[in-house]
Amino acid sequence: MDTDAKATLHRYLRRQREGLLDKLEGLDEYDARRPLTGTGTNLLGLVKHVGSVQVGYLGEVFGRPSPRDLPWYADDAEPDADLWVPADESRASVLDLWQHSAEHADATVDALPLDAVGDVPWWGERRRVTLHQVLVHLLAEVARHAGHADVLREQLDGRAGMVAGDPNVPSRSPQEWAAYRERIEQAAREVARR
Template sequence: MNDKEVLHRYLRLRREDLLAKLDGVGDYDARRPLTPTGTNLLGLVKHVASVQLGYFGEVFGRPSGRDLPWFEDDAAPEADLWLTAEESREDIIELHHFSAAHTDATIEALPLDAVGEVPWWSPARRRVTLQQILVHMCVETAQHLGHADILRELVDGSTGRGQNDPNMPQRTAEEWKKHWEEVETAARHALHT
């Protein structure tokens, strides 16, 4: 595998993992705010799909033609991070697939050293290569996947890539409770040392 294929593979995997965080979650739990700042599962998918379209579209002169009203000047604050009542789960999943296909086409069409310009970055940083943007989006997608991991755990206790994830300890509910108590005890004890 060459460098572009490696980066592209990681981006695809993280996109798939992010979308999979919606599996088995009801519509309300997928869109409701789970943190004081309003972070929610569908909003994370919407955000990543939206910014991916910009980075692999506009930046390299390959606009998607997709209208993203949540980026308009009169849009509600952080409208790319949550869904209105009129926006459906299906709308966001379709956007995710559309964004992935458009991104994949750009990555396949251009060499890693292809030059683009990020108009929303400062003038000193605007000139970029496809490699920089691939790394940027791998990192951004992984960051939001981490947010989604925590949100999903808050919703129903699911962690990682599910029950067979080799990176997640396999514990019973009682074992997790005991582990939680150990961590809590250590934290409280640290306050007195």
């Protein structure tokens, strides 16, 4: 594969990371941490999770382990401890992990060719991978979580789009959004009545 493919994948990964991290902008501690779904999904937890996942996929998988200790991945850790942030864990520490994981991941991508071979022990029989496979997998995972974050942030304060001022989101007044939503609601009700 050519270096343009690697650069493209890396650029898209960075863009998705930026979109996810942007969802924390302007939020107080409560809104950044509080569960907004029945399964506990929360914005700061998504950032913690993605930072942790990056360290694994673009670190240890390619023999480049991070010096960071991630206690939520210890054998005796509580299940899903990487998906939320306890009160005694600071937002700053999560953002520091995020920064470290992005730099560590970027260094791995920069250092290796797309056909570099890695080992994902938690994938079982499919454990032998290339950097290309891992970049595609990680890009999909980060994009999925960034999408979760989009919805969570919209629930909190109505802010929509990948980043603040996203040109892909139509500019509508609150009244226009309400009318648009109502049209969609009415179409759904009409179909339900049939």
